[in-house]
Amino acid sequence: MLNQQANLDLMFQALADPTRRAMVDRLSRGPASVSELAKPFDMSLPAVVQHLQALEASGLVSSQKVGRVRTCQIEPEALSLAEQWINDRRTTWVRRLDRLGEFLAETEPETRT
Amino acid sequence: MLNQQANLDLMFQALADPTRRAMVDRLSRGPASVSELAKPFDMSLPAVVQHLQALEASGLVSSQKVGRVRTCQIEPEALSLAEQWINDRRTTWVRRLDRLGEFLAETEPETRT
DNA sequence: TTGTTGGTTAAGCATGAAGTTAAGTAACAA
DNA sequence: TTGTTACTTAACTTCATGCTTAACCAACAA
Numbered sequence: 001m002l003n004q005q006a007n008l009d010l011m012f013q014a015l016a017d018p019t020r021r022a023m024v025d026r027l028s029r030g031p032a033s034v035s036e037l038a039k040p041f042d043m044s045l046p047a048v049v050q051h052l053q054a055l056e057a058s059g060l061v062s063s064q065k066v067g068r069v070r071t072c073q074i075e076p077e078a079l080s081l082a083e084q085w086i087n088d089r090r091t092t093w094v095r096r097l098d099r100l101g102e103f104l105a106e107t108e109p110e111t112r113t
Numbered sequence: 114m115l116n117q118q119a120n121l122d123l124m125f126q127a128l129a130d131p132t133r134r135a136m137v138d139r140l141s142r143g144p145a146s147v148s149e150l151a152k153p154f155d156m157s158l159p160a161v162v163q164h165l166q167a168l169e170a171s172g173l174v175s176s177q178k179v180g181r182v183r184t185c186q187i188e189p190e191a192l193s194l195a196e197q198w199i200n201d202r203r204t205t206w207v208r209r210l211d212r213l214g215e216f217l218a219e220t221e222p223e224t225r226t
Numbered sequence: 227t228t229g230t231t232g233g234t235t236a237a238g239c240a241t242g243a244a245g246t247t248a249a250g251t252a253a254c255a256a
Numbered sequence: 257t258t259g260t261t262a263c264t265t266a267a268c269t270t271c272a273t274g275c276t277t278a279a280c281c282a283a284c285a286a
Binding site: 146147148158159162178180181182183 | 231232233234235236
């Protein structure tokens with residue numbers, strides 16, 4: 001298992017680019033070859049492949065080459081790692097608000113509505 | 114409402130840096146001043162403030178200045194926007210697998226275990 | 227009013243990311 | 257075996273990011 005921290009770096013970095021998000025979006029609907037993935041974009045093929053490399057480095061996408069065609073697919077486990085990081089922070093925040101609510105309720109019960 | 118796409122760019126970009134994630138983590142436990150936020154990091158104050166600007170630009174954090182102290186807090190709505198984007202893609206992926214399962218069950222019922 | 231604290235502004239620098247073109251390779255099709 | 261397809265590699269340009277230091281300003285404390 002790689003360093004989790006570094007992994008999140010690569011993950012969020014990968015998702016920070018609209019082209020790469022569009023690729024993830026495409027792959028969430030099913031596997032695709034490199035040129036299929038490239039088709040919607042007004043960009044050279046090498047550029048597309050560089051985006052793909054970023055996605056693969058982050059663990060969000062994997063690929064295998066059969067013959068001369070490289071087929072790419074989404075790696076949903078990786079997606080949920082990013083999702084979980086966000087959710088953990090939101091949860092911490094929400095819990096803090098709850099404790100604050102309790103505190104206010106305990107210390108000034110007469111001012112409650 | 115700003116362009117959602119651009120907003121996600123800034124959001125994920127902001128979360129791609131470990132220093133900024135640490136700041137979000139800190140702020141998820143409650144508000145903090147700029148210098149409080151800066152304390153854990155081995156980095157000049159201007160550098161910390163630049164990270165803060167990235168977080169504010171993304172909508173993940175807001176701040177107000179009172180006297181000479183600027184107090185920062187997390188903006189959990191923004192967090193859940195990023196979370197939702199990820200979740201939507203995972204959901205699409207899962208549904209695709211479900212349909213694939215149905216398809217296989219319908220076309221080759223005799224090969225099921 | 228003088229010093230200290232808390233933050234801001236500006237300028238500069240090193241690195242890396244996003245794109246390009248050009249040339250190369252390996253598989254399949256005729 | 258010759259051409260086309262599907263990438264791959266390499267070299268290069270441009271722009272953005274993440275820092276730095278130095279100087280500044282405004283609020284509060286003595």
